[in-house]
Amino acid sequence: MIAELGLAALWLAAALAGLQLIAGALSLTARGASLAGIVRPVAVVQGLLALVAFMALVDLFASTDLSVKLVAMNSHSMKPLIFKIAGTWGNHEGSMLLWVTVMGVAGGFVALVEKRLPEPTMLATLAGQAFVSLGFYAFLLIASNPFERLLPVPQEGNGLNPLLQDLGLAFHPPTLYLGYVGLSVAFSFAIGALVTREVGPAFARAMRPWVLGAWIFLTVGITAGSYWAYYELGWGGWWFWDPVENASLMPWLAATALLHSVSVLAARNALRAWTMMLGVVAFSMSMIGTFLVRSGILTSVHAFAVDPERGSFILALLAINIGGALILFALRAATVTEGERFAVVSREGALVFNNVMLSAILGIVLFGTLYPLVAEAMGAKVSVGPPYFNPMGALFAVPMLIVLMVGPLLRWRRDSFPRIGKALVIPAMLIVAGMIAMVAIGGVSLLSTLGFALALGLGWASVLPLKGRNLRRTPLPIWGMVVAHLGIAVSLLGMSCESAFSIEKLVAVKAGDVTEVGPWQVKLDTVEPVAGPNWTALEARLLVRYGDTGRVIQIDPQSRSFWAPPQQTSESALLTRWNGQLYAVLGGEAEDGRWQLRLWWKPFVTMIWLGGLMIALGGFLALLGRVASDLRRIFARDKIAYRRERQAQLGERS
Known part of the structure; x- marks a missing residue:
């Protein structure tokens, strides 16, 4: 019954998204002006229904309802509860439902609280948000139904990918999705402003909190994902330029440029067209990332779908949403006035320079990510990795960092280098x-x-x-x-x-052997079997000492074997000190009884x-300060309005 309730809520939310789009668009015309009053309430109810659908799916995973195909494919009764819940979004259908839920709730929140924009611009914004949401609702209901039933009901589920059964990764996707969807709201604001030709400081002040919030969540999500890959995959690296890693980095680069651009527009009424373009580009990068992860063209522990038909659906959505936005921008760009001028040597000038550098880095990452895929489609195998990304990115990152030192010290409008x-x-x-x-x-x-x-x-x-x-x-x-x-x-x-x-050492040792890596002495004490809730493991007891005088500390790397689904993983052991981290991974046992150990000493890596x-x-x-400032402005305006109303009432009585 819960699955049917969730599916019904999803259908109703999709229907309301369609109503929100139609009413929002018609309300901008003379004949449809009477529909303006229903757009905001419909947006709120749509968000609530999407939330009901998602919570229904969470309940199905928490209770391990194996009559639902998605639960049977991605959960197991023996999993800890936290990973049962994380399984809700640790798959293709659930992650897309999380996407539309956050998008719906965000749209409802905008409809409730945003009062600063002219009403036509707000209606156009909500219509744009509904248009984007409607495509994803169609994708879920047509190609990726998360509530599909399974008959006959299996005795047990397949389980979640063991690499995803980690507390860090349980919260990594939601934070990224909050960032992606925040950019969808910024995208909708840009569409609304272009439709109504209201591109100015008021629009930028309304858009800025969403850009800033999205940027915060993207930053946290990328940081958490990097650390998860570092300690969970047992490879000792923190960034590999994996295409799916790049899929999250590209929106962050665009959002960083957009954040600075919208701040200039809000404070100084400049960079109008540039802000509009970045609003479209930032969400475009989110859509491209979604396509890469869910199209089946990538093989990665991060990737969800392996169905090219789903990828084609998302590609069509990308073409419609982004192509339509770019056409609208091309048609309205001439009507977007230049705004206030500024000198090259000014804070605005520094922000523009760094935005160009960020855009160049974004182009480098985008090209390096897509080029191997295009080459493979043409029958050629090409690998693009650190030898390309690192030096090419540095060409633009180095001057950007230099200007980053100078820019905040410059005055607005016009300044000179001798002063600073x-x-x-x-x-x-x-x-x-x-x-x-x-x-x-x-x-x-x-x-x-x-x-x-x-x-x-x-x-x-x-x-x-x-x-x-x-x-x-x-x-x-x-x-x-x-x-x-x-x-x-x-x-x-x-x-x-x-x-x-960094110092790396690969050794084969027996119990009692001592080896060194950097300033650390490492002794293998024993290797013993241990068991967890849904896995067994071989656990090494390593006794480590910093130099000759440090105290002995025990660390315990594991080689785990999961049974649902069957998979072998390495659980690294980390010992953190102020000046770095000791990293240990247990390998296999050789015929002579020695155990392979991979050890790293990584100075200051935790920084x-x-x-x-x-x-x-x-x-x-910054977000807290902006919100507090906006609230003070609203309260001050309401207080002034109240005083004027009160004075008018007293005047009438007298």
């Missing part, structure tokens, strides 16, 4: 000192040297906007900018140190993810 020259002396000295230190160490690549030096300079420069301010009265968006830019420096420092100084969290925290502080 003194403030940049210390960052410049740190860059030079960092490069000299890396060259003196020797054996360090050019990219690692540049990354280390720029991280030092950016770290100092990022706090310079606080100089001369009363820190207690500094607005939260300023704090957010400082923390986010400092987070970039921290991540960059971690990446450079990990790349330059990569610490920096990522700082970047997200900076975004959250």
Whole structure:
């Protein structure tokens, strides 16, 4: 019964999305103006029905209802409850239902709270959101029904991919989806503004919180996904330029450019056309990522679907949504006025430069991701990896980081470099000192040297906007900018140190043998069998010591065997210290009784993810400050309106 309830709610939500689209579009005409009043309520109810459908699917997974095909294919009665629930979105159909649910709830929230835009623009925005949602509803109901029944009912389910049975990955997809859907709202705002020709600061202020929120969730999702791949896959790397990794990075790059562009439009009434274009491009990257993950053209632990027909459906949606938006932009671009002018040497100029650099990096990643797929379709096997992405990306990332040090110190509209020259002396000295230190160490690549030096300079420069301010009265968006830019420096420092100084060792040892990796002594004590709720494992007891004087610490890497579905995984053991991380993976047993161990010492590697969290925290502080400012403005406006109304009433009485 729960499955039928969920399916009915999904059909009703789809029907209301169609009504929202029709009513929103007609309400912009003279004849359909009377329909304007139903658009917002319909958007709210549509979001609630989508939420009901998703919660029904969560209940089916939590109770392991094997009469539902999706549950039988992706769950098992012996799984821990948290992974049963995570199985809701750990598959193709469930993940798409999560997508439309977040999109529906977001649209309903916009309809409830957004009062700043002119009503025609708001109606056009909600119609645009309904148009996007309707395509995904059709995709679910026609090609990917998550509530399909299965007869006969199996005795047990197949289980979830063991690689996905991890707390980190349980929350990684939802955070990314919140980011993707936040960009869909920004896309709808851009469509609404283009339709009604209302591109200005008011539109940007309404759009900015959604862009900022989406960017925060994308940052958290990418950071969590990187750390999951690092410790769960047992390969010791934090980024491999996997096409599905790139599928999440591309929207983040576009969203970063859009965030800065919409901030300039909101504050300075500039970059109007550029903001519109980035709004379309950012959501386009989300759609392309969705196509890559669900089309069946990729083989990856991240990829969900292997059905080309579904991929064709999503490709058609991408062509309709993005193609239509680009056509609309082309038709209306001439009506989008230029906005306020600014000098090249100004904060706006620095933001434009870095947006161009971000766009170039986005183009590099997009080309490197799609080119092997196109080549394979033509019969050629081509591999594109770090030798392409790292140097090509650095060509644009290095000047972008240099401008990132300077930009926040510049004034709006017009400025000059001599005015800020003194403030940049210390960052410049740190860059030079960092490069000299890396060259003196020797054996360090050019990219690692540049990354280390720029991280030092950016770290100092990022706090310079606080100089001369009363820190207690500094607005939260300023704090957010400082923390986010400092987070970039921290991540960059971690990446450079990990790349330059990591030590890897592959050894075969017997119980009692001692080996060394970096400053650590590692002794294999025993290898014993252990059991979990839905797996068995061989667990190595490693006794490790830092140098000759450190205390002995035990770490326990495992080689796990899951039975539903049958799969072997490696569970790495990590020992974190302030200056790095010891990483251990247990391999197989040789004929002579020795066990393979793969060991790494990774100096300052944890700074990569610490920096990522700082970047997200900076975004959250900025969002909190913007929301608080908007609320104060609304309350002040309401207070003034109340006073005027009260004075009018008193005047009438007198």
